[in-house]
Amino acid sequence: MIDISIIILSTLRRSTPLIFASLGAVYSERSGVVNIGLEGIMLVGAFVSVIASNAFGLLPGILLAVVAGMAVAALHGMATITFKANQIVSGVAINLFGMGITAFIPEALMGMTDIRALNSAPLLAGLTPLVYVAIALIPVSHFLLFHTVLGLRLRSVGENPASADSLGINVSTMRYLGVVLSGALAALGGAYLALEQGGGFTKNMVAGRGFIALAAMIFGNWTPFGALGASLLFGFSDSIQTVIQTMGYTIPSQAIQALPYILTIIVLVVAVKRVRMPEADGKPYLR
Amino acid sequence: MKCGSIFLAVVLLLSVCAVVDAQKKYSIGLVFDVGGRGDKSFNDAAYRGLEWASQRLEVDVSYAEPGPGGADRENLLRRMARSGKDLVIGVGFLFTQPVVAAARDFPDVKFACVDMDVGSAGELPPNVVALTFREHEGSFIVGAIAGMKTQTNKVGFVGGMTGPLIEKFEAGYTAGVKYANPECTVLRVYAGDSPVAFADPARGYELAVQLNSQGCDIIYHAAGNTGNGVFRAAIERGFYVIGVDSNQNYLGYDSAAGKNWSLTSMLKRVDVAVYLVIEDLVNNRLEGGVREYGLKDFVKIGNETYRALDFAIDDYNRANLDEETVKKANEIIEKIVKGEIKVPKSMKEL
Numbered sequence: 001m002i003d004i005s006i007i008i009l010s011t012l013r014r015s016t017p018l019i020f021a022s023l024g025a026v027y028s029e030r031s032g033v034v035n036i037g038l039e040g041i042m043l044v045g046a047f048v049s050v051i052a053s054n055a056f057g058l059l060p061g062i063l064l065a066v067v068a069g070m071a072v073a074a075l076h077g078m079a080t081i082t083f084k085a086n087q088i089v090s091g092v093a094i095n096l097f098g099m100g101i102t103a104f105i106p107e108a109l110m111g112m113t114d115i116r117a118l119n120s121a122p123l124l125a126g127l128t129p130l131v132y133v134a135i136a137l138i139p140v141s142h143f144l145l146f147h148t149v150l151g152l153r154l155r156s157v158g159e160n161p162a163s164a165d166s167l168g169i170n171v172s173t174m175r176y177l178g179v180v181l182s183g184a185l186a187a188l189g190g191a192y193l194a195l196e197q198g199g200g201f202t203k204n205m206v207a208g209r210g211f212i213a214l215a216a217m218i219f220g221n222w223t224p225f226g227a228l229g230a231s232l233l234f235g236f237s238d239s240i241q242t243v244i245q246t247m248g249y250t251i252p253s254q255a256i257q258a259l260p261y262i263l264t265i266i267v268l269v270v271a272v273k274r275v276r277m278p279e280a281d282g283k284p285y286l287r
Numbered sequence: 288m289k290c291g292s293i294f295l296a297v298v299l300l301l302s303v304c305a306v307v308d309a310q311k312k313y314s315i316g317l318v319f320d321v322g323g324r325g326d327k328s329f330n331d332a333a334y335r336g337l338e339w340a341s342q343r344l345e346v347d348v349s350y351a352e353p354g355p356g357g358a359d360r361e362n363l364l365r366r367m368a369r370s371g372k373d374l375v376i377g378v379g380f381l382f383t384q385p386v387v388a389a390a391r392d393f394p395d396v397k398f399a400c401v402d403m404d405v406g407s408a409g410e411l412p413p414n415v416v417a418l419t420f421r422e423h424e425g426s427f428i429v430g431a432i433a434g435m436k437t438q439t440n441k442v443g444f445v446g447g448m449t450g451p452l453i454e455k456f457e458a459g460y461t462a463g464v465k466y467a468n469p470e471c472t473v474l475r476v477y478a479g480d481s482p483v484a485f486a487d488p489a490r491g492y493e494l495a496v497q498l499n500s501q502g503c504d505i506i507y508h509a510a511g512n513t514g515n516g517v518f519r520a521a522i523e524r525g526f527y528v529i530g531v532d533s534n535q536n537y538l539g540y541d542s543a544a545g546k547n548w549s550l551t552s553m554l555k556r557v558d559v560a561v562y563l564v565i566e567d568l569v570n571n572r573l574e575g576g577v578r579e580y581g582l583k584d585f586v587k588i589g590n591e592t593y594r595a596l597d598f599a600i601d602d603y604n605r606a607n608l609d610e611e612t613v614k615k616a617n618e619i620i621e622k623i624v625k626g627e628i629k630v631p632k633s634m635k636e637l
Contacts, residue, residue: 006500014493107325114325114512120523120543198488199519202512203323207487242497245476 007239012131013197015235017042017189017206019134021213022220022227023141024185028073029222030145031178032158034282036091037076038186039210040098045069045187046194047102050117050201058119058195062130065191066184072098073183074176081175084284095210103203116200128196130188137185141224154178158278161285171285186210219267221275230267237263313374313569314347315340316367317561318360320379321482323352326512329532329557333378333401336561344569357482361385368393374568376561380404380452381482390415397573399564401557404452405577413575418560421581422452422553423459423632424623425596426507428582429529429553430463431619432598433505434471435612436527436550443503444475445494445517447510448484451633453477456509456531456553458631466619466628474498478513491516499526505550507531521548527607529553536603550607552599556580559593583624 021038028035048068053061072094079090106115121128145151156164157174165171189209194201212234219233220226241259317337319330334350341348349372351363360377364385367375374397377386386400390412403417411417433442444460446453461473476494478484491513495506499520506521507529508514514531518538521528528539530552539549560580567573580595587593598616600608622628631637 003500006497010493010497013496017489103323107323114515116515116538117519118542120519123523193489197492197519198516199492199522200488200515202326202486202488202515204483204486205488205512207483207490239493239497242476242494246474246498246501 007236007243009126010239010242011232011235012127012135013235014238015231016131016134016196017193017209018213018216018231018234019138019228020130020189020192021186021210022216022231023134023137023224024182024189025214025217026141026145026220026222026224026227027154027178027185028182029178029217029281030158030278031154031175032161032278032280032283032285033077033080033175033179034087034091035073035076035094035179035182036088036211036214037072037094037098038182038213039206039208040095041069041072041183041186042190042193042206042210043098043102043204044072045190046198046205047105047115047190047201048187049191050115050194053195054115054118058121061119061195062188062191065187069183069185069187069190070180071183073179073186076183077176077179080284081172081179084286087282087284099204102201106201106203114200114202117195117198119195120199121196128192130192130196133188134192135228138224138228145224155278157285158280161280165285165287175285186213189213215264215268218275218277222277233263233267312345312347313565314372315349315374315376315565315568316370316372317348317350317376317378318363318367318382319350319352320377320381321353321357321486324350329511330378332533332555332557333376333561336558336565339558339562340565344565346565346569357381361389364389364398365392368396368398372396374399374565374573376401376564378402378557383408386415387412397568397575401560402452403577406451411575411577415575416564416573417577418564419577419579420555420560420596421455421579421630421632422509422555422596423455423462423630424582425553425555425598426456426459426509427463427466427623427628427630428596428598428616428620429507429551430460430465431467432463432551432608432612432616433460433507433529434464434467435615436607437468437471437505439502439504440468440471441502441504442471442473443495443498443501443506444473445491445498445506445508445510445514446475446477447479447513448482449477449480453509454634455632456507458634458637460507461634462631462637463619467615474501474503478510485511485513487513488516488519492520495520495526495528496524499524505529507553509553518548530599531555532557534599534601536599536601540603547603547607549604551604554594554597554599556593556595556597559595582620 045065049065052064079085080087157171161171216230219230376399380402383404390398399416495517505527508517522541527550535552536549584595
């Protein structure tokens with residue numbers, strides 16, 4: 001029989017990139033900006049974390065990845081907040097940009113598509129450090145969003161930017177804050193994938209996790225704890241799928257691999273009635 | 288006299304033409320698989336074969352790489368064919384259908400597909416060469432090595448995308464493990480059922496950690512870049528890895544501890560196949576059909592002799608492979624070459 005602790009640890013590890021990115025999506029969408037560019041930002045984070053940590057060490061590498069993620073997210077902010085562009089179109093562009101630049105730079109400048117990370121994160125009680133960071137950020141974010149003035153302002157521009165504006169809240173500043181925070185968090189998710197799991201950067205290594213994180217944010221009803229729960233559910237079904245495979249059951253492997261997606265659909269059907277997105281989510285604010 | 292000199296000039300001119308014609312520079316185009324150059328594995332090996340050819344044979348070489356998802360594979364093949372290449376090579380079984388389709392429209396251009404999925408290709412056009420390997424034979428050897436070296440009597444297999452190609456690795460490996468050590472069990476996991484499963488190192492790490500925590504002390508991966516995560520897990524957790532396709536022994540090196548966690552690598556010499564098919568073209572003996580390279584196929588390039596399939600020994604893993612094991616592995620190779628051991632190529636045949 002499989003030790004339960006193996007499944008718990010595996011679930012936590014697999015959930016971590018989703019927790020980071022879905023929490024990022026919560027910040028962005030609560031401020032009223034849809035950010036489907038998470039996948040691309042995660043790729044940039046993964047890429048920069050490997051390059052920078054090879055040059056300067058583990059912690060500076062992660063910090064620089066966060067800065068890079070914030071910079072790419074700021075581009076999305078500029079397009080959608082300052083220039084009021086369609087948020088979906090800009091998000092798609094960010095994804096294409098992230099995929100393209102992280103494939104192009106290593107190939108054109110270094111002649112390779114695959115960069116090995118030279119520094120390895122240490123294990124703390126069986127898990128790598130960013131797993132703890134991801135989980136710790138959930139209550140912090142909950143407090144910030146729902147129990148501080150800043151959080152109230154950030155949420156208000158996502159619900160009713162006109163009222164917020166009339167009360168003297170700078171809608172653009174608040175929205176930039178939400179988007180840039182989402183970039184920082186998505187980049188952390190990418191750095192985790194590259195430094196603490198994959199051992200390096202590989203083209204397109206995020207493999208759709210940015211989109212799954214968006215789904216997790218929606219299940220989670222645009223809240224940090226909801227995003228955590230949904231991410232854990234995805235991570236859990238993914239690790240169960242592996243366990244069933246290793247037990248050598250003769251269920252067709254395609255059926256096993258479909259498990260996370262079937263769960264996704266079930267949860268979506270159950271959850272869709274009670275979720276409510278921020279009122280002004282996805283809408284550019286025009287005075 | 289005047290006529291004579293004109294005659295001479297014409298003869299000279301013709302002979303120059305003849306010489307130029309004899310040294311016609313063949314033009315080769317190669318399209319990589321998703322993952323591209325720098326995967327330290329399959330595509331890199333294909334590139335090495337291309338490099339050998341450009342250095343040793345009178346050929347022009349060029350290459351291209353499909354975009355994310357690889358939907359433009361066929362377009363790239365067609366573009367190569369249209370630009371006047373004599374031979375266009377697609378790297379990877381995902382080129383099976385694109386190569387067949389492009390070959391039908393360019394009957395004067397030769398096409399080759401490394402790792403072609405011959406079963407699903409239907410009838411091959413006469414200008415297509417399918418380059419295939421008996422990967423199950425190479426996997427049998429590394430499986431036998433794993434069976435001899437395991438301490439826990441439990442070894443693992445991490446596959447990339449499910450399907451008949453990677454199943455050959457799994458079946459050969461499992462049979463090899465059981466041949467050397469009937470007591471040993473093999474746990475296997477696949478990363479997924481789409482091409483992304485070959486480019487997801489984070490998932491590779493996760494699968495390897497899972498297998499290791501279930502008691503596997505040696506893990507063989509046939510998962511492309513996904514395997515990078517298997518090596519990372521091995522360095523972190525301390526178990527042995529068997530690399531695939533190219534010599535990946537250096538990937539298991541833990542520089543902090545000075546220990547190497549690579550047991551060996553199953554070498555599938557795509558470089559040899561790519562080089563040979565170009566050499567055949569240059570020597571005018573390239574014929575369409577399936578070419579299958581196995582343990583019995585030796586390839587000579589200059590003074591070096593390469594086997595189409597092999598297991599890697601270098602400074603990185605010498606300490607992990609004792610002479611006794613190497614000797615036994617070579618004996619098993621001889622037995623397979625002589626036909627004394629029949630290696631299964633699917634789990635059904637196992």
